[in-house]
Amino acid sequence: MFAPWQASAEEAVKPAETPASATPSTTPPWRIGFSPLGTPKHGQAFDHFDYVNPDAPKGGRLRMASPITFDSFNVTLAGVRGIVEPGLARVYQNLMTSAQDEPNTYYGELAEALRYPDDMSWVSFRLNPKARWQDGQPVTPEDVVWSFDTLKANNIQQERYYHDVIKAQVSGPNEVTFSFSSKGNRELPLIVGQLIVQPKHWWLAKGPDGKPRNIAATSLEPPLGSGPYRVKTFEAGRSITYERVKDWWGAALPTARGMYNFDEIRYDYYANATQLPELFKTGSFDFRSENSASAWVQQYNIPAVKDGRIVKQEFRRATSGIMQAFGFNLRRAKFQDERVRQAFNLAYDFETQNRTMSFGLLERVNTYFFGLDIASKGLPEGKELALLQDIKDKVPPAVFTTPYANPVNGSDEAVRANLRKAFALLKDAGWEIRDGKLTNVASGEVMKVELLLQGEGIVRTVLPYQQSLKRLGVELILRTVDDSQYQTRVLNRDFDMIIYLQSQSNSPGNELRDFWGSAAADRPTSRNELGVKDAGVDALIERVIYAKDRDEQVAVVKALDRVMLAHNYVVPMFYSSVDRTLRWDRFGQPAALPALGYMGGFPDIWWYDEAKAAKIGTVEKEPAK
Known part of the structure; x- marks a missing residue:
């Protein structure tokens, strides 16, 4: 039996309009799910995800607290302007939603089905005819096209993320098609499916003040969404309460049964x-x-x-790989010599800090994909070795001979030995101690470094590193600022070092261009905060994006991880x-x-x-x- 949101077999072969790259005899079938390098578990209609209680009771209140506040409800500008309240993810919906028991697999949310050709040159979504905005108006293909166009026009990060998506157009009743600039990029249907759809009619109308709404400006007007929650009350910078939409159109969707059970979710914000x-x-x-x-x-x-x-x-x-580190702004001349960056790593005494401050519960990060099976280890072999050899003129020779390993401290002897190595590297790079301060021999510049911190909570963690660097003659200045200042300074690259925290999915792809691609390094608002510019990294990123199967993807990601580590762009810290x-x-x-x-x-599949x-x-x- 077909669920209300899934097409029958007869309907599936009667599209309103066939995209240009397909013919009637080759029209792809409609599907309820998508995985770029695998097969979704649910190939046909299903009742609910296996990990939920479909009969979970509704009701009750959940109260949360956060040290990071907000100053905008405009999700279009997330990451580039203002601090957008994260709970809005439950107010809006995407075309598709992720399964929490299948890696990188998505099923229909606003869209009831999708289809795409073998060459991945386009993807079409058919909207669920029951989908409604919270004012009762239907969600339309025009809403999807408008959301896509305005997002690319007003958010430079997202414009780059969707760079290979050249056009969105209404392609039939309740259907929208996205065309791609290249073929074989298997992740593009997924990232288009992640699009947050917003109501065109609401944004083009006037607000309560009688003035036209502006999608390009921050706003604290409670938004109109299509999701399971709406903003009930808020006090800017202090609290917000979301209430469950009792007549939500999507409550019976198989991707929603047993979820969104709290009647209210409240967040309170604390500066300290x-x-x-x-x-x-x-x-x-x-x-x-x-x-x-x-x-x-x-x-x-x-x-x-x-x-x-x-x-x-x-x-x-188990959901994401993490690199938490002291991150260098590679645009600063003092950090462009890899030997200087290596010396900073040698001075970091993780072992003593973990033992004395964290009861030995933390692990030293040694990969950009910490916690995932796609992380590099040992020496490259098989497919990974072959593709590194293909670009051996663009990668550090060490990737073939020396597995990456963080320096080990933890004892007086080890600390002294590593400091000696650090001094030798700094000397080779043109630095020496003068009057107790690390000084550049050629320019006379003193090594003074500002570490930009988001709030006071992290200060205790970095104090030991400040003392370790002092032994090298480095003055590490701890500069704490509020959330808004921190975001502004990082986006404008106004820092020497930051606590670099970058998460990765188990199936990375197009976002890597924005994380580490050379084209993103000098672009304000990109996520390449470090300023990585490297031909080998660029080449590997493209290979990740166009991987033809999971085995190839894993091999390329491991090679990319290995090259990033070999350049010593960061001083890896710790994680749990x-x-x-x-x-x-x-x-x-x-x-x-x-x-x-x-x-x-938690909290989406839990209940009161x-x-x-x-x-x-x-x-x-x-x-x-």
């Missing part, structure tokens, strides 16, 4: 992150992700944890292979959590459990003002 653990203990909010290993061990030995009113739970991280969470025991969770779900899929809430007998406190 250090106060959040104590506020959580008092009941000011319900759920906390604890990023400090020392706090995890020391700060929660309280009665509410011991008697079970507060649950401590770890979730294995688990997410450590605490929650007041008021919530239910599915019996089998999704293997790829962030923090067990009235019996548990009554049992713990804790009065919920209102957030501190």
